[in-house]
Amino acid sequence: MLKCATRPGLLLMENIYPRFDTSTAQDLMSIVAQAYGQDIKARGITLPAKSRRQRACLEPLGIALGMLAAALLEKMPEGRALRVHECVLEKLSSPNSYPFAASSPALRGAGQLLDELSRGGKEPALLAVISHPPVLGEAVHLNFELMRHGVSALCCLRRRPCRPRLVVAVDPFALDSVPLWQEGLYAGFMARYHLGLDRMIRLRKGIGRRLLRKTAWFTMPHRLLGALSQGEAVGMVLAGGVPSTARSLYAFREWLGRQLRLSPRRSRPGEVLSELKKNADFRLFFERCAPLPWRSSWRLLEAWCLGVLAGSAADGRLEPGGEEALRACLAALALDEPEAGRALADLEREWARETPYRERFFRLLAGRVLAKGRPILFLPVVHRGGGVEPLGVEIRNAWGWAEGGLGGVQVLRPGRGPESLTAEAFARSFGEENFK
Numbered sequence: 305m306l307k308c309a310t311r312p313g314l315l316l317m318e319n320i321y322p323r324f325d326t327s328t329a330q331d332l333m334s335i336v337a338q339a340y341g342q343d344i345k346a347r348g349i350t351l352p353a354k355s356r357r358q359r360a361c362l363e364p365l366g367i368a369l370g371m372l373a374a375a376l377l378e379k380m381p382e383g384r385a386l387r388v389h390e391c392v393l394e395k396l397s398s399p400n401s402y403p404f405a406a407s408s409p410a411l412r413g414a415g416q417l418l419d420e421l422s423r424g425g426k427e428p429a430l431l432a433v434i435s436h437p438p439v440l441g442e443a444v445h446l447n448f449e450l451m452r453h454g455v456s457a458l459c460c461l462r463r464r465p466c467r468p469r470l471v472v473a474v475d476p477f478a479l480d481s482v483p484l485w486q487e488g489l490y491a492g493f494m495a496r497y498h499l500g501l502d503r504m505i506r507l508r509k510g511i512g513r514r515l516l517r518k519t520a521w522f523t524m525p526h527r528l529l530g531a532l533s534q535g536e537a538v539g540m541v542l543a544g545g546v547p548s549t550a551r552s553l554y555a556f557r558e559w560l561g562r563q564l565r566l567s568p569r570r571s572r573p574g575e576v577l578s579e580l581k582k583n584a585d586f587r588l589f590f591e592r593c594a595p596l597p598w599r600s601s602w603r604l605l606e607a608w609c610l611g612v613l614a615g616s617a618a619d620g621r622l623e624p625g626g627e628e629a630l631r632a633c634l635a636a637l638a639l640d641e642p643e644a645g646r647a648l649a650d651l652e653r654e655w656a657r658e659t660p661y662r663e664r665f666f667r668l669l670a671g672r673v674l675a676k677g678r679p680i681l682f683l684p685v686v687h688r689g690g691g692v693e694p695l696g697v698e699i700r701n702a703w704g705w706a707e708g709g710l711g712g713v714q715v716l717r718p719g720r721g722p723e724s725l726t727a728e729a730f731a732r733s734f735g736e737e738n739f740k
Contacts, residue, residue, distance in 0.1 A: 330521065333477065333503055335610045336552045336617070354476075354484045364511040366488020367495070371515065374496035382465035386455070393452040397445040402697045404456045411460060413718035414683055414702035418461055420716060421679040421704045428679035428704070429532040430458050432468070432539035435659065435686040435739055436546055439481060443695055446687045453697045454539040454685045461683070462537060469531060470494070471540035474519055475504040478545070488512075495519045499527055499538070529672045532680065539685070542739060547658040548617040552610055555660040559651045560606060560633075567637035573601035579636035580605060585612075586632065605633055620656045622648075659739035663728040667710065670727040675709030684738040700738055703730075 377385050394401055405411070421428040432454035437446035451470060458468040473479075474491035482490070492515065494500040500519035502508070508516060531538055543550035569575050580586045589608050612629040616622060622630075627648065634644040654660055674680060682703045689695035704716040713730060715723045725733070 330503065330506055332553070332557075332607060332610060335607065335614050336549055351480050352483050354487075358484050359512065360510060362484055363488040364515060366485050367492035367512060367515045370489040370492020370494075371496045372492075373489075374493045377497060382467055385467065386459055386465065389455065390452055393448045393455075397448040397452070400445040400449070400695075402449055402453070404453055405699075406456070406460045408699060410699045410701050411457060414457075414461055414681065415463075417702050417704050417716060417718050418681055421681055421706055424677075424679060424706070426678055427535045428681050429535050429673060430461055430468075430537040430681050430683065431532065432458050432537075432683045432685050433542045433734075433738070434539055435684075436541045436543045436550070437687040439546055443687070443689075446695060446697065449697050450685055450687060451539065453699065454683075457683060457685065457699055458537040458539060461681070466537055468537040468539055470498040471524070471528060471538065472498055472500055473503060473545065474500040474516065475502045476507075477504060491516060491519075499524070499531065499540075525668065529668065532669070532673045533676060533678055535678060542662055542735070543659040544662070547620065548614075550658070550660050551617040551620065551655055552614050554662060555654045555657070556610060556613055556651070557606065558660070558662075558664050559647070559654065560609065561664070563634060563637055563639065563647055564602060566643070567639060569636075569638050576605065576636045577601040580608075580632065583629075583632045583636075585629065605636070609633055620658070622652050622655055657735075657740060659735060661728075661731040661735045663731045666727040666731040666734075670705070670708060670713050671710045674705050674707065674713060677707075679707070680705045682734065684734075686738060703734055705730075 377388060380388065418428060418430075434450050434454050437443045437450070439447065451472075455468045455470070459466055472494045474494050476487070479487040479490060491500065491502075495502075495516050495518065500516070501521060501524050502516055502519040503521045505513065505516065505520040528538065528540070544554055564570055567576075581590065586608050589611070590604065609626075609629050613622070613626045616626055630648060630651070631644060634647060639647065669680060682705075684700040684702075686698050686700060687695070688698050701718055706714045706716050706722065708714050708724075710727070712724050712726055715725050715730060717723075
């Protein structure tokens, strides 16, 4: 259950992360962070201490130095900048490293597919779609190796010097396991040289907030879609974060959005809230947290379910309490029993996955990039191994969008004929074949 502080609208996060009270969707991150903090404590993991004074004094200096390093790299010729970039990533993953095979069958097939997509006259956008390995333990180095292989693969496909851009989280939640000086350097460099994403920008203060203002989460769709619309090469983690974050912020929220659209009460949120208040757990949540900074009944519904589900997001199993809350929400939305059963089964399948399908993301690509005549090539870059299987990085067969829009996309794959799919169907097929 989501805990609330004595001051109305203030969400606690176990004293690990800053407080949230922004009256925006960013506040939902507090629920995820609280559950993550409880999981970290249960495992006996101690995160580096980062005081408010350090954030006020040391962090801005690190951000500025990181931005200076990015500015110097931007001045270098593209080929030399790529070599420096690769050296830094190799150093960060040392002593573990996996050779990049520029002549692999997957990259050869991707090159042929790129030529086919280019026949329409516009140079295709390149999107390296990357998996997210664990951020702790023996596999942590794979995070840097995946970025290195993704950037190298994009440059190989372009067949000329280029500067691929990475979508990378630079907020305190993403960088909580590294010392503050490293956090600042990383955030500053990624904010300027790549497409930095700060999911906690409204919590930053003073100089740090001004330096990183362009990385705000609400600007990311415009920046990413703009880069791809211009035909740039971009790498991003499809999950949008580690499995617990991805399940909560993407799998669940997108699932709930689909149920809201199907609801006979979608235009009558007051009725939904009245029905929810018949549930004792929701009523307790509402009474403890009201008046919340959220005015929307939909946001209240979302926050309650997310608070219940976040504790099970780490292992991907829907616990009985979570299923009961979901059933109460579906009943409040006036979905009948067969519809509710199908909806729950659908969420359970996606909740078990480490990587959500991200249907909304692919729908945006279809409507904002492909519909404007820009073909897209998707290149999966995934990690493998763990346990008894050796760790490694694998580049898999590319998929391409030749033409289309929100009504459907024409999908091309090496060695196959064209196939027409909706963006949502593509998201599921692409995700199931390439990601866990």
